[in-house]
Amino acid sequence: MRCSGKSGSSGRVGGVCSGGLAWNWKDFACLLQNFLPFGSRKVLQNGGRDYKCPCGSGILIFMNKNLTEIAYILDRSGSMQPLAEQAVAAFNSFLEDQKSDTGSARLTLALFDDVYDVPINGVPLDEITPLTAADYQPRDMTALLDAIGQTIEDLGKRLEAIPEAERPGSVIVAIFTDGFENSSQRFTWAEVSERIKHQREVYKWEFLFLGANQDAIATAASLNIDACNSSSYVADGVGLRSTSAALSQKAMALRRISSGRASEDEVAFMKIPMSDVVHEEDRKRREKSGGE
Numbered sequence: 001m002r003c004s005g006k007s008g009s010s011g012r013v014g015g016v017c018s019g020g021l022a023w024n025w026k027d028f029a030c031l032l033q034n035f036l037p038f039g040s041r042k043v044l045q046n047g048g049r050d051y052k053c054p055c056g057s058g059i060l061i062f063m064n065k066n067l068t069e070i071a072y073i074l075d076r077s078g079s080m081q082p083l084a085e086q087a088v089a090a091f092n093s094f095l096e097d098q099k100s101d102t103g104s105a106r107l108t109l110a111l112f113d114d115v116y117d118v119p120i121n122g123v124p125l126d127e128i129t130p131l132t133a134a135d136y137q138p139r140d141m142t143a144l145l146d147a148i149g150q151t152i153e154d155l156g157k158r159l160e161a162i163p164e165a166e167r168p169g170s171v172i173v174a175i176f177t178d179g180f181e182n183s184s185q186r187f188t189w190a191e192v193s194e195r196i197k198h199q200r201e202v203y204k205w206e207f208l209f210l211g212a213n214q215d216a217i218a219t220a221a222s223l224n225i226d227a228c229n230s231s232s233y234v235a236d237g238v239g240l241r242s243t244s245a246a247l248s249q250k251a252m253a254l255r256r257i258s259s260g261r262a263s264e265d266e267v268a269f270m271k272i273p274m275s276d277v278v279h280e281e282d283r284k285r286r287e288k289s290g291g292e
Contacts, residue, residue, distance in 0.1 A: 068168055069108075070106070070171075071155055076138050088133060093241070094248045103261065114143045146187050170257075171205040173207045174247055175209045176210050206254055207223075208247060209229065228271070250277065
């Protein structure tokens with residue numbers, strides 16, 4: 001099965017025009033060939049780094065295509081208590097996988113129950129130490145919408161304050177939950193859905209949604225997240241490890257696509273629905289562990 005959407009290419013953002021039009025590197029090559037010879041379209045700003053966008057509404061802003069910003073939103077509500085050790089191990093496995101890639105990335109870890117905490121905020125991967133049991137103590141309710149909305153808001157403000165040339169070429173927001181929204185106070189479904197739609201359409205952020213004990217694809221759809229980038233998972237040790245592995249593979253492929261380092265197989269892999277990847281990982285691990 002393959003996704004018919006743009007998951008394989010939408011991460012290839014090379015810049016965003018101040019008028020809101022996103023460009024990938026192939027688009028930029030076309031821009032250089034077809035527009036820049038006409039002197040009226042060139043804008044000498046920042047040493048010639050910025051160029052007028054053919055859409056006529058603004059300036060093409062270049063980003064660091066070799067840098068990815070990753071936000072990992074992890075459920076810390078009380079229902080995660082039986083799986084706390086596995087959740088910590090799953091995050092640490094994801095972290096080590098991402099460190100193994102040759103590209104650069106910064107990571108934000110947001111933990112939520114009905115309180116929102118950010119123990120890691122935009123830190124380069126190689127400076128992050130593994131999560132410990134003391135860092136992750138499940139408790140209380142599930143304010144999922146507030147966690148997503150707050151992460152988008154805070155990350156957007158931080159990136160806006162960074163010089164344009166230092167902004168990441170791609171942004172990945174991974175959402176990991178085991179239950180339903182039940183305690184958000186600040187954001188509604190409609191507000192978070194609209195924010196995700198805006199970040200996806202204007203800035204080409206990628207959102208990945210993984211949920212247990214629910215129809216994760218339907219939940220993701222209500223948040224404007226592609227079915228191709230969402231999956232349910234089995235809420236046990238094997239399920240968490242399988243989901244972490246699938247999430248890591250997707251994130252790695254997105255990073256390599258964005259920086260122009262992806263193979264044809266990696267581009268094709270992004271068209272495989274997340275649910276298929278999760279289920280295959282789960283199947284292999286259960287067979288290996290004897291059906292744990």
